[in-house]
Amino acid sequence: MNDISDRRNRPDLDAFWMPFTANRQFKAEPRLLVGAKGMYYRTEDGREIIDGAAGLWCVNAGHGREEIAAAVGQQLLTLDYAPSFQMGHPLAFDFATALAKLAPAGLDRVFFTNSGSESVDTALKIALAYHRARGEGQRTRLIGREKGYHGVGFGGISVGGLVNNRRAFLTLPGADHLRHTHDPERNAFSRGQPAHGAERAEDLERLIALHGAETIAAVIVEPVAGSAGVLPPPVGYLERLRALCTKHGILLIFDEVITGFGRLGAPFASQVFGVTPDLMTTAKGLTNGTFPMGAVFASRGVHDAMMQGPQNAMELFHGYTYSGHPAACAAGLATLEIYRREALLSRATELGPAWEAAIHGLRDCPHVIDIRNLGLMAAIELSPRPDAPGARGYEVLVGALKAGALVRTTGDTIALSPPLIVSAAEIEHLVAILRAVLRALP
């Protein structure tokens, strides 16, 4: 990038300790975005880059939406901040009501947070508090899944299953894991949900046999694992997990931080799969990525079980200074209106076949060992270079950027999730760039 960058306007890069970034590598060869509109970012050297990642799985309605900017600006001048502890403001109630209408039937109680990580930790805490309120305070174990990503809080990394996010840190003692469902030997190049692997939901029975159902509070999974490299659930898997949780009185949490708000062709993945969890975590597309905000959806049963005790007692000792922030709610309401007006939450269903055909068209490119897709998500897995795992993935990230596309890579897997406004022609454009980049890989 150095040769094509205009260093005169570049900021001093030293002070910002960048998250989930190889800081020294980045600062030696920075990649700076300075503007965005619709499907495109603009780089510091003035090039247009198609957004193949919706930013970071969040800008579902595309960039630079004026209605959101106007709503936030207006709100900051009307009521810039109001506490949500023992006080309220109308917009938080309006936004929660609008979200409850979109939610899967029954999940109509909404707790606001500021991020996906906070949504996850909030849901885990609600699960523990729920069991305690019902006299089952011994249910303290939390079950996640290998390869799961649930953000970076201590709760989230404890149920998460990506080793690099865990090994340097403390994790909660009560956490355990189901096996992941990645099974390339049987499922490589599946289109949509893979056929094999529903039996891995039976791992929950094994953990129950090991620990005792009466010690387990909740199971949390991403309906489609995102950060691990887009792993759609095997046919029948989520249904089986739901049945086992119900049978044993364990709460089922779907982490829909990525899959929420239209990524799979319905507002939420649980509606696509016809499986309803007890708690659902969201963030990202909630405000189209414009404002840091998350929301946890709780079933009426979970919520009502907590609404006990004296009227003047707080039911849940949990919340954030910015829970239900007025400007975030304004951004969220404006976002929902765009989703409704432009029918974006079902767009992945219409575009799905064209997306699937285009992505699987990369099958013959060098190093490709698997391609997976569902809704407007996809992953292209490359064989790692034997002496340098992850190097090919990084080369694709840098090569695609040079060629005009932002994609996301984890290890040697390329993950794609364009804004839901993407056109068929833009899908072809994105895939053509990837094809050229893959063909040029050493």
Ligand SMILES: Cc1ncc(COP(=O)(O)O)c(C=O)c1O
């Ligand atoms: C499934 C899932 N849960 C939680 C998170 C964490 O969200 P945040 O980065 O907003 O804390 C992410 C982020 O990518 C995610 O994909």
